Amino acid sequence: MKQIGILGSTGSIGTQTLEVVRSRNDIRVWGLAAGGNIRLLEQQIREFRPRLVAVWEEEKAKDLRERTADLDVEIQSGMEGLCAVAVMPEIQLLFTAVVGMIGIRPTIAAIEAGKDIGLANKETLVAAGHIIMPLAKEKQVSILPVDSEHSAIFQALQGNEKEEVKKILLTASGGPFRGKKREELRHIQVEDALRHPNWEMGRKITIDSSTMINKGLEVIEARWLFDVLPENIQVVVQPQSVIHSMVEYRDGSVMAQLGTPDMRLPIQYALSYPHRWELSGERLDFWTLSRLDFEKPDLETFQGLRLAYEAGRRGGSLPTVLNAANELAVARFLEKKIGYLDIADLIEGCMACHRFIEDPDLAQILETEKWAHEEVERRIGR
Secondary structure, three states, X not given: OEEEEEEOOOOHXXXXXXXXXXXOOOEEEEXXXXXXXXXXXXXXXXXXXXXXXXXXXXXXXXXXXXXXOOOOOEEEEHHHHHHHHHOOOOOOEEXXXXXXXXXXXXXXXXXXXXXXXXXXXXXXXXXXXXXXXXXXXXXXXXXXXXXXXXXXXXXXXXXXXXXXXEEEEEEEOOOOOOOOOXXXXXXXXXHHHOOOOOOOOOHHHHHHHHHOHHHHHHHHHHHHHOOOOXXXXXXXXXXXXXXXXXXXXXXXXXXXXXXXOOOHHHHHHHHHOOOOOOOOOOOOOOOOOOOOOXXXXXXXXXHHHHHHHHHHHHOOOHHXXXXXXXXXXXXXXXXXXXXXOHHHHHHHHHHHHOOOOOOOOHHHHHHHHHHHHHHHHHHHHO
C-alpha cells in the first residue's frame, strides 16, 4: 500500500493525482492541502478520507471545519498547516503540486522528515535547487519529477550512468503563439493566451507556456534535478507534444520518451516507480501519426526563455528574481492590468537592477521574492 499526501489537491495536478488514486485500491491518501476551492476540497475529503487537511486562509479553514464536522479529519491553516501535512508520519510520498514558491518550506520539511517527493512545483528547485538537492542526498530521499518533460528525462536516464550523458533535449510545444513575431503579440488578450493547443493546465502555467517562460523555468529545474549545466540543456520545439523530452548520450545515441499528452502518465510513474502500472486512455498509433516536427525556439520573440537561460547560468538569487517577477506579472496580466509583452519586460527590468546574492539561504530567497514582487508593483505603478 502506497501512503501519500498531496499539496495542491484541488489544482490540475492534484485532481489528476487523485484520479489515478481513484483507479486503484493500493494507495492511501493521508493528507491534503489546497488554496481556496473549499467546495471541491470538501468533496475530496469525503471521498478519500484524509486524516489531516490544510487550507491557506484561516477563515476558509473555519468554513471547512463546519462543513466536515461529521468527519474524523483535522483542519489546519497557513504555512504551519502545509508543513504539518508534509511531515505526517504515515506518508511515504508527498506530492508537491502547489503553485509558486509557497512550496519551498513544506518540501524542505518533508525531506528533513525522510519523505520521498513527487515534484510538480518547479519553483522549489528554480529558487532553492542548491538547497533542496544536497538535502535530499543527505537524507537519502528520492525526488521524483512529475512534470511531463522531467519525467520523460528521468525515464530516458534509467539504466544509464550520469557520466554518459552529453546533453538533455527538453521539448516544448511552442504554445499558442508558436511562429509569431514579437510585434504580433503586442495586443494579445488573456483569453488568447489561455488557449493552449495540447495541454489542459491551470491558468498561471498556461500563460507561462504561452510566453515560454515555463520552459525556461524547466531548464533551471532540469539543471538541478539531473545535475546538468544550462549550456548542456537544449530546448527543442516539438509542436505535437508526442516526444516529451530526450537525452543524448556521449556515443550519439538519443533516448526519447513518447506518449499522448496525458499528465496521468508522469503522475502515475512517480507513484509506481520503479515499476509501471496499467493506465487507461488513448495510446500512440504510429500508423496514423503522420509527422513529428522539430523547430528551434525563437529567443527574440519569447525573451522569457532567453532570460531564464541567463538566470540559470548565473544562478544565485537571480532565478528567484526571474520566478517571483514572472509570478506577479502573470497575475497582473490575468487581472488585465498589464499587457502581454509587459510580462517579460518586467522580468528583465527586475533582473537588471537586482542586487545579486551568490549563495542565498532560505531567508534570503524569501526576501528576494518579496523584493521582486515590490519591484514589479513599483514598475507597473509608475
